[in-house]
Amino acid sequence: MRHLPKHRFDPAKAHKLLDPRWRLIDNPLELVRTMGIEEGMRVVDLGCGPGFFTRALLEAVGSTGRVAAVELQDQVLEIFRDQIGNRPNLEIHQTDILATGLGMGQWDVAFVAFTLHEVDVKAALEEANRIIGEGGRLMVLEWGDHAVCPQRDDGQTVGPPADHRLLDAVLAGYLSEAGFITESTGQNWGGCQYWVRAVRGMKSGRLG
Numbered sequence: 001m002r003h004l005p006k007h008r009f010d011p012a013k014a015h016k017l018l019d020p021r022w023r024l025i026d027n028p029l030e031l032v033r034t035m036g037i038e039e040g041m042r043v044v045d046l047g048c049g050p051g052f053f054t055r056a057l058l059e060a061v062g063s064t065g066r067v068a069a070v071e072l073q074d075q076v077l078e079i080f081r082d083q084i085g086n087r088p089n090l091e092i093h094q095t096d097i098l099a100t101g102l103g104m105g106q107w108d109v110a111f112v113a114f115t116l117h118e119v120d121v122k123a124a125l126e127e128a129n130r131i132i133g134e135g136g137r138l139m140v141l142e143w144g145d146h147a148v149c150p151q152r153d154d155g156q157t158v159g160p161p162a163d164h165r166l167l168d169a170v171l172a173g174y175l176s177e178a179g180f181i182t183e184s185t186g187q188n189w190g191g192c193q194y195w196v197r198a199v200r201g202m203k204s205g206r207l208g
């Protein structure tokens with residue numbers, strides 16, 4: 001089954017992405033560690049937004065690691081810079097996650113949180129594949145089943161509309177086509193959000 005992206009995140013809502021309660025994610029640091037981020041890793045945060053996960057990634061990789069934050073929209077990056085500031089082991093790239101311009105195979109992890117559903121998934125996975133080295137990891141966080149997500153005070157269901165979501169079964173097809181092998185998975189709120197960690201396998205003729 002194919003996924004058709006329906007929208008790009010509205011930058012006017014970027015501040016909300018920094019609120020753990022609004023995100024339903026109390027402890028992003030614990031979450032990225034559970035997903036497998038370790039000290040010393042070189043991680044690309046694809047579609048970093050205002051930096052909710054970038055901050056956690058920087059803490060998890062420590063001073064011996066490195067983080068590249070990739071984001072397209074000006075307004076979002078402005079908030080990112082305000083929030084995160086300059087760090088010796090952080091680089092910021094205002095570019096498209098489908099063609100980052102980052103060097104091939106120089107990163108241990110491509111981390112994509114709540115962004116893959118906004119883009120051409122196949123093209124994004126190809127770019128992730130290119131930038132992580134052999135044995136590199138892809139870590140994806142996404143919205144799961146709309147029906148199990150809680151409602152906000154205004155009665156709106158948390159997360160994007162059902163038909164905007166990239167469900168785990170659909171992502172699994174793209175991962176296997178792109179040569180990724182799933183290593184572990186997890187979920188929050190009974191499947192309202194899910195994550196996948198996959199390792200880059202060898203795929204004939206595609207990897208440099």
Ligand SMILES: C[S@@+](CC[C@H](N)C(=O)[O-])C[C@H]1O[C@@H](n2cnc3c(N)ncnc32)[C@H](O)[C@@H]1O
Nearest residue numbers: 009017047048049052071072073096097113115
């Ligand atoms: C829903 S937000 C998630 C942000 C962040 N990962 C988080 O979880 O807090 C999606 C972000 O991806 C960015 N984005 C969408 N398409 C993009 C693209 N093709 N290249 C770079 N950034 C993109 C949007 O501007 C937005 O900031």
